Amino acid sequence: MRVNLQQENFIFDPSGVAFWESKRILLIADVHLGKIAHFRKHGSAVPQKAILNNFVQLKKVVDAYAPKKIYFLGDLFHSAFNMEFAYFKTWVQEQQADLVLVVGNHDIISPLHFENLGIVIKKEVCLEKFLLTHHPEEREGFLNICGHIHPGFRLRGMGRQHEKLACFFKSKHQLILPAFGTFTGKYLLQASKDDQIYVCTKTEVIPIPQKL
Structure with missing residues (x-):
């Protein structure tokens, strides 16, 4: 879905990424690489092949948008250094795009590991009328694009059916991106009448009418 933000066109992808068309910039929040390996190490019955799901999805969106x-x-990385960093290193070496990490609360690995791969580390980034952060912020004159929250929305049917889906959550001063990682939860945010929600299905992004 193409959405206009601050007179700039962005594509909201079902994977949860946002693509800034004129700048050819891909925005990705909360991948949480290493989380599956972390849980497996501590006895959770998660199939090892699930580790590759994030990398398959990363390849898919990069191929689609060529940022x-x-x-x-x-x-970006959920926990301390573990085996998934080797997969990430291989993925980085295949990229043509410049890579920037806006540090989040889970990014506890030494920045040197990322910098040695050519990844630029930032606390925040100001690009024209946009402020890119991990935690939601408000700053006059900017639309804040961020992550951290893992926003979700619950759709309800007539027969008590319900489905909790990841979503893009747009308020007056912020756009909160869905978590990209395949092993992450969803937090149901309470929307006001001026907020806009775009839910992510497997194949499309759907705006939710404000009356719902």
């Missing part, structure tokens, strides 16, 4: 630059809006 010049990729900004990870925090929590």
Whole structure:
């Protein structure tokens, strides 16, 4: 879905990424690489092949949009250094785009590991009328694009059916991106009448009418 923000066109992808068309910038939040390996190490029955799901999805969106630059809006890696970093290193070496990590609260690995791969580390980034952060912020004159929250929305049917889906959550001063990681939860945000929600299905992004 193409959405206009601050007179700039962005594509909201079902994977949860946002693509800034004129700048060819791909924005990705909360990948949480290493989380599956972390849980497996501590006895959780998660199939090892699930580790590759994030990398398959990363390849898919990069191939689709061919960005010049990729900004990870925090929590790229979930925990301390583990085996998934080797997969990530291989993925990085295949990229043509410049890579920037806006540090999140889970990014506890030494920045040197990322910098040695050519990834630029930032606390925040100001690009024209946009402020890119991990935690939601408000700053006069900017639309804040961020992550951290893992926003979700619950759709309800007539027969008590319900489905909790990841969503893009747009308020007056912020756009909160869905968590990109395949092993992450969803937090149901309470929307006001001026907020806009775009839910992510497997194949499309759907705006939710404000009356719902």
